[in-house]
Amino acid sequence: MNFEQIVPSMPYILQGIWVTLQIILIAGLLGFAIGIILSLFKIGRIPFLRWFADGYTSIFRGTPLVLQLMIIYYASPQLFGVQIEAYTAAILSFGLNSAAYISEIIRAGIQAVDKGQREAAMALGVPYNKMMKDVILPQAMKNILPALMNEFITLTKESAIVTVIGVTDIMRRAYIVGSDKFSFLEPLLFAGLIYYLMVLVLTFAGKWVEGRMRRSD
Template sequence: MDFGLIRDSLPFLLQGAWVTVRITALSLVFGILLGTVVALARMSPIRWLSWLTLGYIELLRGTPLLVQIFLIFFGIPQLIQQQINEFVAGVIAFSINSSAYVAEILRSGIQSIPKGQREAALSLGFSPTQTLRYIVLPQAFTRVIPPLVNEGISLLKNSSLLSAIAVVELTRAGQLVAARTFKPFEMYLAVSVIYLVMTLILSWVARQLEARWQVR
């Protein structure tokens, strides 16, 4: 075991880890924003809109994420005749994919809010939009913190797929060092440990949020 190699390569691996964190954070934020819109459309009384968003969700959840990444990175440039930066392509692919899972998470959270609260808000003069904004969504988001954090952890680990389009995130950084030094065991062991540390930190944050807001 060459611990010296791991020590010397750590700064480069941590740079890759920082790229991984940025991609995960941006994708989760955009995924939550888009997923909220999709969840509300999925619950819409307008039948065609509900069916359209259901098809969107099933398509994204039923196809491999790697294929979606390739479609964004290689397919869209063919249509628009302009190359997309690999980092941007990764964030777009992850955000769209995440939105499908977030939509179902939020939909379950919204449906868990007692109907009586909506009726009480409407009887007090709140409009349906105000009821959703001030009464329903804040409670729903609080209740779905654990699955949202789990989605963040999934994004963090799945970010390794972006090495296929040459994004120098954590896994790709490990690949580059392993290819140069011919010592893959040490590199991938170090990469695994860094992933583990990041997921443990996310899990700790989730527990703190649950304790603070008494999520049940």
């Protein structure tokens, strides 16, 4: 191995960190927002909404993420009559996929909250929406924070598949450098190191936030 040959190209690969972070942050927020809605559908009393949420989760958890990405990107002209940009397709596919997993995490967190909390709120005449927003969800979030961080870490690693549609993230840039140098091992190992360090940072950040929330109890 000769890492000296890719030293001039390292800044180019590092620029992909910003692209990767943009995708995972926006997709993560999108998935979290949709996940909350789906989780409320699942525990709600309207059968159609429960069936919709369960069907959504079944489809997105039961098919490969790369398939969902390629359908949104390559089939968009047939589906919508326009070509969705690769960057937008990546955010949509990751966000919609992540929502399916997050909805199950939040649903489990809500159902793990002591039923007495809900009964007390109902006895005091607290409206359902206000009860969920101010009483149930805050407690559920504390319980599910580790699982949410694991989902975000998984999203960070899976973001590398956007290279199949040409998004110039870390992985794509490493591949371009490898093609230019006729040597793929060194740039790919460098990309792997970047992903590993990103995951470490997220892991320590998650533990720090979890510790702060635990001390605030």
